[in-house]
Amino acid sequence: MTDHDEAAVVRPLTLAWVSRHLEAGERIVGTVVLYGGITAEMRRLIIGTGDGRTRDLVLRTFVDPFYVARAEDCLSREAGALAFLAGTGVPAPELVAVDPTAAHCEFPSLLMTHLAGRAVLDDEGAETRVPLLARQLVAIHALRPAERPREYVTLTTADTVVVPKGADAAAWAAAIDVIRKPAPPWEGRFLHRDFQPGNVLFDVPPSRPAAARITGVVDWAAASWGPADLDVAHCSTNLALLHGPEWGQRFAEAYEEAGGVLAAAASDRLYWRVRDALACSEEVRPVARSWREAGRTELTAQVVEERLDAYVTALMDTLG
Incomplete structure (x- = not known):
């Protein structure tokens, strides 16, 4: 070796x-x-x-x-x-x-x-990569397999959410109430189910970061059938934790600008985005650890928890 x-x-x-x-x-x-x-x-x-x-x-x-x-x-x-x-x-x-x-x-x-390229988690260049991520996800959702994969699964419940220390208690209580309700009606799409920057490979020319292009999408172990909102919500949460809460909101906009279709009702969009953000509360520490191993050493568990709190609060303020 x-x-x-x-x-x-x-x-x-x-x-x-x-x-x-x-x-x-x-x-x-x-x-x-x-x-x-x-x-x-x-x-x-x-x-x-x-x-x-x-x-x-x-x-x-x-x-x-x-x-x-x-x-x-x-x-x-x-x-x-x-x-x-x-x-x-x-x-x-x-x-x-x-x-x-x-x-x-x-x-x-x-x-x-093995695919060429690398996962890029840095703040620098996010404004170039986010639209590329959105276009790639729209292309995935446009696929129609002859045999549908298993329907999506969500494990988080209102009782398993882990509220970060020092979080906005009122916002989190309201968010938890959102997922106590049944899931809204949805139109099925082929989902990656873990589509986020860590599972997308890029080629970024050192001298031309604006010329970045996607070279691969990996980790299809959770491929499922479900609402496009669920994949969008998951990538939005990850972007919010990696780059700041505003990036979670911007990804949904980029997805629609790329031709993607999300739930028409604001309450339905809120359900999926809150559901994914709250699911992340249960695994913030291992997620933060994996990002530090990948080079984002400043993303301590506390920093990521604070960003998650800010993102949940922003969701409830904007869509709630």
Whole structure:
């Protein structure tokens, strides 16, 4: 291995499984840990080819017991989504192999092609990237799979919301009351379900940041069928926490400017945006940690919690 970091080492059974899915004469010559994720270990595998060149693959491995218990569904859905996306024009990885029940590997795993580009979480250039994110999400929602994926799932309830310390108690109480109500009627769309800057790869020329372009959309393990508002709400929350509350509002506007259609009633839009923001309250700390690992060291749990509070308060002031 060219990377001697223990975290980069591929486990023996998984190594043998990956090797069986390589071309004749190929072998793994290096591994690189990919940071920034929460649910799984991610590694870039450097594959030496028979003619002396290299190519890259990506290995996703679920090892945490909480996620291992859900791995079969997640990896099967991701494999199905990647198979569907091939040839659609949406820049997604190609599926190489999947072992959702760990029949061959130590842990449930998925092997896919590696896409060029990188996730960009910096404040600088957000005004250029947000419209690109919006246009990409509109393109995803325009897809019509012959076989619909499973309907979306939301786990957060009014009783599981974690109100940040020092938050606006009245605003949060009103927001929690919003999600006590049944979901409003919705028109189904193909959803990524975790569409946010950490799962979108960009090519950003150093000398021309305004020429940034999307090179890939990754992490399709939660692909679902549901309202476009739900994907928009999720990206809005992440942008609000990464760049400031106003960016959450601006993303919904950019989505509509790109041709996307959201719920007509303000109360319906509020429901989906509040539901996602409150869901984030339960995982602020791991999200903040993943962003710090990716280079946004100033995004402490306290900073992110304060931004979440400001965003929830702004939603209730604007749409509530």
